[in-house]
Amino acid sequence: MYIKGKLKKDKKTKNLVTRLKPGDIALIAHRDLDEVAALSLVEKKVSAIINIQETISGRYPNQGPSILLDANIPMFETKNQEVFEIIKEEDIVEIVDGSIIHKGKNIGECRLLDEEIVSELLEIGYENIEKELEAFIENTLEYAKKEKGLVTGKIPIPKTKTNLKGKHVLVVVRGKDYKADLEAIRSYIDEVNPIFVGVDGGGDALLDFGYTPDIVVGDMDSISDTCLKKAGEIIVHAYADGRAPGLERVEQLGLRATIFPAPGTSEDIAFLLAYGNGADLIVAVGTHTNMIDFLEKGRSGMSSTFLVRLKVGSKLVDAKGVNKLYHSSFKLKYVVGIVIAALFPIIVLTSRHPLFREIMNLFRIRIKMIFGF
Secondary structure: EEEEEEEEOOOOOHHHHOOOOOEEEEEEEOOOOOOHHHHHHHOOOOOOEEEEEOOOOOOOOOOHHHHHHHHOOOOOEEOOOOOOHHOOOEEEEEEEOOOOEEEEEEEEEEEEEOOOHHHHHHHHHHHHHHHHHHEEEEHHHHHHHHHHHOOOOOOOOOOOOOOOOEEEEEEOOOOOOOHHHHHHOOHHHHHHHEEEEOOOEEEOOOOOOOOOEEEEEEEEEEEEEEHHHHOOEEEEEEEOOOOOOOHHHHHHOOOOOOHHHHHHHOOHHHHHHHOOOOOOOEEEOOOOOOOHHHOOOOOOHHHHHHHHHHHHHHEEOOOOOOHHHHOOOHHHHHHHHHHHHHHHHHHHHHHOOOOHHHHHHHHHHHHHHHHHH
């Protein structure tokens, strides 16, 4: 196999995809490549991917590699960590029969992950899933005891400048199937006009769909400057001790933000923020709800999410997967039925009119003349 292209690199795939262009070779350091990352690479139409980490470690059956296989994008793994330092951004790289060629020199060997290899590694992942689940449950319960203050009122919830009281709040996370789910609830959005809350990259997801986020929440590591500037309000998720690394970036843009120190994930605090400020209904899109979701985020438990959903559950509607619930399609038989139903009373009324009867008599006479009976 021979592939040549301009190389772009980043140890955070979500940052890399913002710079990729069609035909680029993506150099990543992504252990257990997740579905969302894989889809973003497919959208960028890269010519190949080189990973310096295990694309499938066998801990669990991550589906990212299968998505790349379906898209016919070659995946390579290399054990040579120095490749990341040797190749500079936008250098031209060649992949020749398992060798990485840079400036005419072989700088490392790489292995192509074909369908057979991916299937074998996924099988190992499925075999290990029970062991991983047991560890996940134990971790979740252990941390739930430590983080219970998140829902018992011990952690103060900031008051938002945006009025949420009695309103619907749409919380968008750039998670699995978020695009399809957003598309599926467009009619709800247009009718209700909810308050838009974007969690980190979820803010950009809203912009992509033509909606301006009223509030953006998160540690600000995967949201664009454009989105930060357009957002009506910024809530920076800080560590429980008050440290807020994301605040510096916001201030560098000359913007103001509110700090929300709390354990857990940014989507958790987005739910708490909406609930604590009196939202009537919270609709979630793209959120993380199961073990695979959390393992793909590099989290070994879901204690905060478990606790928060216990608290806000009465007001929370999860739109995850709603696009698969009902697929609207054109049904000719329904249209025919409606037309017949609409025409029936017209036919009945006109058939009783004298002029209509006369026309029908003339029509019958004409038929008899033509066919001779």
